[in-house]
Amino acid sequence: MRIACVRTHHVRCQLDTPFGFSQWFYDQRNVLLIEVVTECGVTGWGECYGPADVIQGAVEKFYAPRILKMHALSTDAIWQHMWRSSLDFARSGVMMSAMSGIDMALWDLKGKALGLSVSELMGGRNRDQVPCYATGMYYTDLPEEQLLESLVEEGVGYANQGFEAMKIKVGKNVPFDERFIKALREALPETALMADSNHAFDLPEAIRVGRVLEEYKYDWFEEPLAPEHLHLFKNLHDKLDICLATGECVQTRFAYNGLIQSNSVHLLQPDLAYCGGPSEALKIRAMASANGVNVIPHVWGTQLNLAAATHFLASAYHEPGRAEPKKLLLEYDRTENPLRDEMYDVMVKVEQGKANVPTAAGLGVEINRDALKKFTVKQTETK
Numbered sequence: 001m002r003i004a005c006v007r008t009h010h011v012r013c014q015l016d017t018p019f020g021f022s023q024w025f026y027d028q029r030n031v032l033l034i035e036v037v038t039e040c041g042v043t044g045w046g047e048c049y050g051p052a053d054v055i056q057g058a059v060e061k062f063y064a065p066r067i068l069k070m071h072a073l074s075t076d077a078i079w080q081h082m083w084r085s086s087l088d089f090a091r092s093g094v095m096m097s098a099m100s101g102i103d104m105a106l107w108d109l110k111g112k113a114l115g116l117s118v119s120e121l122m123g124g125r126n127r128d129q130v131p132c133y134a135t136g137m138y139y140t141d142l143p144e145e146q147l148l149e150s151l152v153e154e155g156v157g158y159a160n161q162g163f164e165a166m167k168i169k170v171g172k173n174v175p176f177d178e179r180f181i182k183a184l185r186e187a188l189p190e191t192a193l194m195a196d197s198n199h200a201f202d203l204p205e206a207i208r209v210g211r212v213l214e215e216y217k218y219d220w221f222e223e224p225l226a227p228e229h230l231h232l233f234k235n236l237h238d239k240l241d242i243c244l245a246t247g248e249c250v251q252t253r254f255a256y257n258g259l260i261q262s263n264s265v266h267l268l269q270p271d272l273a274y275c276g277g278p279s280e281a282l283k284i285r286a287m288a289s290a291n292g293v294n295v296i297p298h299v300w301g302t303q304l305n306l307a308a309a310t311h312f313l314a315s316a317y318h319e320p321g322r323a324e325p326k327k328l329l330l331e332y333d334r335t336e337n338p339l340r341d342e343m344y345d346v347m348v349k350v351e352q353g354k355a356n357v358p359t360a361a362g363l364g365v366e367i368n369r370d371a372l373k374k375f376t377v378k379q380t381e382t383k
Contacts, residue, residue, distance in 0.1 A: 022171025022200035044109025048101035103277025111362035162352030165192035171200025248298035
């Protein structure tokens with residue numbers, strides 16, 4: 001069970017229709033996939049969140065040579081070895097994203113080697129299905145009146161597909177945001193709604209938008225402020241009653257400890273392809289639990305990250321716990337994504353707004369090698 005080979009696969013696709021949010025527009029998707037192979041042929045897959053071409057260099061040139069011949073089932077030992085090898089210059093950023101993808105691949109590999117699903121490795125499934133929230137309603141290149149109408153129509157479409165919860169994008173401009181928040185609530189009076197600004201607002205704007213979200217009974221306000229300005233989260237927390245959520249840009253338990261200790265964030269959102277991998281996400285969850293804070297992962301990318309988050313939530317508990325628990329919702333991105341939808345033979349099955357937790361060994365999703373080849377722009381192998 002020693003590591004014999006580490007491969008990277010930079011996959012890319014062009015989008016038929018570019019879409020945007022508060023910061024910029026996307027016209028393509030890029031993801032780095034990690035494949036770890038043992039001497040006896042057991043293979044695990046992971047993925048990294050962030051700039052694929054840059055992260056690929058970090059894996060190929062730095063981390064992969066350092067973990068060859070290590071025992072593949074020793075996930076914590078390998079994580080600590082990678083962490084200390086780059087400690088002085090990579091406590092966060094793209095190299096931590098590289099570590100995350102390697103760690104995810106090792107969890108997939110461990111599950112396959114032991115014949116257990118990742119949720120079983122994480123402590124056991126508490127549920128066989130995880131309710132999802134649809135992430136969508138990104139901006140397209142339309143005049144604002146038409147855009148507003150199209151976004152509300154999109155949200156109603158998700159409700160018709162069985163989603164009982166969904167998350168909108170805000171941060172275009174405050175007047176438009178206010179109109180959109182109101183219009184979607186009027187169209188969907190019984191749906192759980194959340195809003196994500198992708199750190200678009202300064203403090204006065206966040207207070208203003210947050211109060212509108214409260215008025216129309218949105219469940220949480222995600223990334224209302226830039227992660228660099230943690231002190232402002234406390235100011236916002238003192239002004240609003242709505243749940244404040246953040247963390248997709250944060251990495252490692254050490255940085256999350258600062259979020260927790262600030263007493264200003266109600267919901268943490270680590271991305272398992274970015275925060276340090278499943279190994280680190282479990283430590284973040286334990287810290288959050290000790291402080292009465294809930295954790296719902298941010299999910300972006302392909303089926304690997306979606307499966308990792310599904311297993312994470314299947315093994316989770318709501319804090320502080322009660323007979324009728326609060327739902328821990330899985331983020332299910334509904335934007336165009338051939339890398340998620342056309343590259344796998346076995347996928348996380350989502351029906352009527354609920355994800356079935358994979359029961360196969362490891363992450364429980366399977367890549368189609370021919371489709372992988374179609375989307376790959378660069379592959380590396382270290383052995």
